[in-house]
Amino acid sequence: MVQKKEKEENKMIGFLASFILIYILGHICHPIIKRLRPKHKGAVAWYSTLSIIIPLIIGIIVYIGCFNFLGINGKDLMFNTLFGFIRVANISPDTPGLDVIAAILFISYFFWYIAAKDFSRMMYGQRTYEGGFWWILKPVKKPKGYKKKST
Amino acid sequence: MVKKALVTGALGHTGSFLVNLLVEKGWKVVATDLESTKRKQLMQKETVFGTKFQYMSINLTGVTFIPADLTDKESLKPLFSEENKDYDVIFHPASLYDYFATIDILRKINVGGLKNLLEVMYETYGNDMPRFLHWSTCGVYGEPKYKKNSKGYILPADETADYNPPNSYSISKMEQEIALKEFAEKHPLKWTIIRPAPIYGPYQTYGAFHIFYTIRKVGHMAIPMIFPKKHKLMMPMIHVEDLVNAAYFLWDKEEAIHQAFNVVSENTTQQEWMEFLCQELGVPYTNIPIWWGLYKFIANIAFGWAAWMEKRARKFGVRPKFDLPMAGYIKHQYFFSNDKIKSLGFKFKYGDPFLGTRQTIRWYIDHGWFEEEPWSLVSEEWTSEYGSKKGKGGK
Numbered sequence: 001m002v003q004k005k006e007k008e009e010n011k012m013i014g015f016l017a018s019f020i021l022i023y024i025l026g027h028i029c030h031p032i033i034k035r036l037r038p039k040h041k042g043a044v045a046w047y048s049t050l051s052i053i054i055p056l057i058i059g060i061i062v063y064i065g066c067f068n069f070l071g072i073n074g075k076d077l078m079f080n081t082l083f084g085f086i087r088v089a090n091i092s093p094d095t096p097g098l099d100v101i102a103a104i105l106f107i108s109y110f111f112w113y114i115a116a117k118d119f120s121r122m123m124y125g126q127r128t129y130e131g132g133f134w135w136i137l138k139p140v141k142k143p144k145g146y147k148k149k150s151t
Numbered sequence: 152m153v154k155k156a157l158v159t160g161a162l163g164h165t166g167s168f169l170v171n172l173l174v175e176k177g178w179k180v181v182a183t184d185l186e187s188t189k190r191k192q193l194m195q196k197e198t199v200f201g202t203k204f205q206y207m208s209i210n211l212t213g214v215t216f217i218p219a220d221l222t223d224k225e226s227l228k229p230l231f232s233e234e235n236k237d238y239d240v241i242f243h244p245a246s247l248y249d250y251f252a253t254i255d256i257l258r259k260i261n262v263g264g265l266k267n268l269l270e271v272m273y274e275t276y277g278n279d280m281p282r283f284l285h286w287s288t289c290g291v292y293g294e295p296k297y298k299k300n301s302k303g304y305i306l307p308a309d310e311t312a313d314y315n316p317p318n319s320y321s322i323s324k325m326e327q328e329i330a331l332k333e334f335a336e337k338h339p340l341k342w343t344i345i346r347p348a349p350i351y352g353p354y355q356t357y358g359a360f361h362i363f364y365t366i367r368k369v370g371h372m373a374i375p376m377i378f379p380k381k382h383k384l385m386m387p388m389i390h391v392e393d394l395v396n397a398a399y400f401l402w403d404k405e406e407a408i409h410q411a412f413n414v415v416s417e418n419t420t421q422q423e424w425m426e427f428l429c430q431e432l433g434v435p436y437t438n439i440p441i442w443w444g445l446y447k448f449i450a451n452i453a454f455g456w457a458a459w460m461e462k463r464a465r466k467f468g469v470r471p472k473f474d475l476p477m478a479g480y481i482k483h484q485y486f487f488s489n490d491k492i493k494s495l496g497f498k499f500k501y502g503d504p505f506l507g508t509r510q511t512i513r514w515y516i517d518h519g520w521f522e523e524e525p526w527s528l529v530s531e532e533w534t535s536e537y538g539s540k541k542g543k544g545g546k
Contacts, residue, residue, distance in 0.1 A: 121370075125368075125369065125371070126370050127370060130368060130369065130370030130371075131369065131370070132370060132371065133373075135368055136369065136472065140464045140471055143469055146467055146468075
C-alpha cells in the first residue's frame with residue numbers, strides 16, 4: 001500500500017518542478033519574441049500568460065486538494081517532491097504558516113518567468129541582429145564540405 | 152624646403168593616417184605597400200566583418216605610391232631610386248598585425264621584412280642613412296613585473312621593462328626590435344622605436360573594432376566589478392591620430408635617437424571603459440561585483456574556451472570570432488606609462504581615452520559602419536590562408 005502511494009506521488013509536480021518548468025518557458029520566450037515580433041505580438045503575449053497561468057492553476061488546484069488525488073496530500077506534493085522522481089524535502093503538511101509560504105511561492109512564479117526571460121535576453125540578444133552571449137560562446141562550426149586531412 | 156618621407160604599410164590603418172598627416176603638413180610622401188591583389192590575400196583580418204569597410208584613401212596630391220613587398224628585397228629597390236631617395240625620414244609602420252597568423256609568417260614578414268629594408272637602405276645610403284622610425288608594440292612587455300605603491304596599487308611599466316612577449320605577433324615585434332638594434336650596432340642608423348598600445352580610431356577594421364562590434368552584437372553586457380579595487384584590470388589604448396602625431400613629433404627630436412617610446416593615452420580601467428562603450432553604443436549592461444580570485448578562475452575558464460575555439464578553427468581552416476591574444480585581455484594586467492614621450496613635450500589630442508572612444512564610435516555611426524545591414528555580412532566561415540585554403544576568401 002505504501003509502495004502504491006509513492007508511485008502515485010511520482011505523477012505529480014511540486015513547487016521546485018514548477019519553478020524549473022516556468023524558468024524553461026521563460027527562457028525560450030525571448031527567442032520566440034525575437035523571431036515573431038512585431039507581427040505576432042498577440043501570440044507572444046498569450047504564450048507568456050499561459051506559461052504562468054497554467055502551472056499556477058494546476059499548482060493551486062493540487063495544493064488546495066480540489067480533486068481527490070487518491071488520498072494524497074496536496075501540500076506534501078507541492079513542497080516535498082520534484083517531478084515525483086525525487087523526494088527533495090520532508091516538510092510536514094501540518095507545519096504552521098505553510099499556506100502563507102505557499103502563497104508567496106505561487107506569486108513568485110511571475111518573477112521566475114521574468115528572471116528567465118531577462119536571462120534569455122542576455123543569452124540570445126533582443127534585436128534581430130543581436131546574438132547575445134551565445135554568439136560569443138557557441139563553438140566554431142565545421143565548414144560545409146570539410147574533410148579531415150589524411151595523415 | 153619641402154620635407155620628404157617614405158611611409159611603409161601606407162595602405163594600412165596607421166599608415167594611411169600617417170600619409171594624410173604628412174600631406175597636411177606639406178610633405179612629399181613616397182608611400183609603399185603590397186600591390187592590391189597580394190595585400191587582399193594577406194590581410195584577411197580586414198574582411199572579417201565584410202568587405203565593405205575600407206581604410207582611409209591615400210590618393211592625394213604629393214603622394215607617390217610604389218608597390219613593394221618587404222619579403223622581396225629586389226622590390227624595395229625602386230623606393231630608393233635616384234629620384235626618390237632624398238628622404239628626411241623613413242617611417243616603418245608596415246607589419247603583419249594579425250594574431251591568427253603563425254609565427255613563421257610573422258617572422259618572414261615582420262622580422263625578415265625589416266632586415267631587407269635596412270639592408271637596402273644601407274646599400275643605398277652607406278653610413279648616411281636617414282632617420283628611421285620603427286613601429287613596435289607595447290605587447291613586447293607582455294605582463295611585466297609592476298612596481299607597487301604603498302597601498303598596493305601597481306604603477307605603470309615604463310620603457311625599461313623587460314621583454315616578455317605573450318603571443319606570436321608580439322614575439323615577432325620583439326625580434327624586430329632586436330634586429331634593428333643589432334643592425335644599428337654595426338651601422339650608424341638613427342633609429343627611434345614607437346611602442347603603441349592597442350590602437351583604435353576611425354576606419355579600423357581589427358583590434359578595438361572587434362570589441363565595439365562584439366558589444367553591439369551581444370546586445371547586453373555583463374561587466375565585472377573586480378574587488379578589491381587594486382586588482383582592477385587596466386585598458387591601455389592609443390587613438391590612431393595621437394599615434395601618427397607622436398611619430399611626427401619624434402622624427403626630428405635629437406633626444407629621441409636610439410630611444411623607445413610607449414605611445415599610450417592616459418590609462419583607464421577595463422570596467423570604466425566597457426561601461427562607457429555600452430553607454431555610447433546604447434547597449435544595456437549589468438555590473439557584477441566579483442572577488443578577484445573568483446574572477447581569475449572564471450577568466451581562466453573563458454580563456455580556455457577561447458583557446459579551444461581557436462584550436463577548432465585552425466583545424467577547420469576558418470577564423471574564430473576572437474583571436475586568442477584578444478581574449479588574453481580578460482586575464483592579464485597591461486598598464487604602461489607615457490611619461491617619457493610627455494617629458495619631451497608631446498601633447499595627446501585624445502589623452503582622455505573616453506574622448507577618443509566617443510569620437511571613434513560617433514565616426515562609425517555617422518559612416519554607417521554600425522548599421523544593421525553590415526552585420527549580416529558576417530560569415531561563420533571566416534577564412535584564413537594560414538589555416539587552410541578551404542572556404543571562400545582563401546587563395
